[in-house]
Amino acid sequence: MPRPVPPRVTEHDVHVPGLDPRHDGVRIAQLSDIHVGNLTPASHVRAAITAANDAKPDLILLTGDYVCWKRSEVEQAGEQLAGLRAPRVLAVLGNHDYFVWGAGVTSALERNGYEVLRNQTTVASVRGAPLALVGVDDPVTRHDDLDAAFAGAPAGISRVVLCHAPDRAPAIAARGAALVMSGHTHGGQMYVKGITDRLMKRIGLNYRRGFYDVGNHGATSQLYVTPGVGFSGVTRRFGEGTHAECAVLTLRRAEPERARAARAAPAA
Secondary structure (H helix, E strand, O other), rough: OOOOOEEEEEEEEEEEEOOHHHHOEEEEEEEEEOOOEEEHHHHHHHHHHHHHHHHHEEEEEEEEEEEEEOOHHHHHHHHHEEEOOOOEEEEEEEHHHHOHHHHHHHHHHHHHHOEEOOOOOEEEEEEEEEEEEEEEOOOOOOOOOOHHHHHHOOOOOOEEEEEEEEHHHHHHHHOOOOOOOOOOOOHEEEEEOOHHHHHHHHOOOOOOOOEEEEOOOOOOOEEEEEOOOOOOOOOEEOOOOOEEEEEEEEOOOOOOOHHHHHHHOOOO
């Protein structure tokens, strides 16, 4: 069986209204759905770790599903995910982590020095300015609690949210999130246009991969859904938007709407 194509790095700018000027250019590397185990070669996982480190991010965010189905994979995950380098590495759990052993996966990540957020907020000093990082626990297994997750989020600073399942994003956006980062879908993993989207929507998956505007009531909130790294069910990924990736999102200060409109207006 041929080895899977290594994860590639995808670079994206995210324009955030009201972003602290010191956060313009902050780089966030995201890894998700690593699925350590028999279906995802250790070399594939390590390639993703190397890609995240090579991006020289200010933060590394992990958005769930580090294992597949077996308790033996928990120790493997701790070993294979070691060595991520950033001032802070933060994580939330996904449904497979709870299917297997949520507490064990949490311990494996924490032994590597990574912070696991379970419905809680931490404020990180990034380039000398505070940034709220909100971890929403897995919605698929009903461990999410938005009231608890946002209870410690200060007003007046930008909020970046980690949540494994993207369909929770509209409710998260209503809490004032500037950016929601999710995984879970694998981009469909085996994508056939006109079929995969319909099947996903039938089971309640409305966000396959990429960026979505999930703001409401005039608020600006963006969702990014990464297709992730590993394999679940089968050892193949094919079709548009399914390639394994390490996503690197760069925060950019968005120009206020009124200033942008004034600049675009014709001179009198």
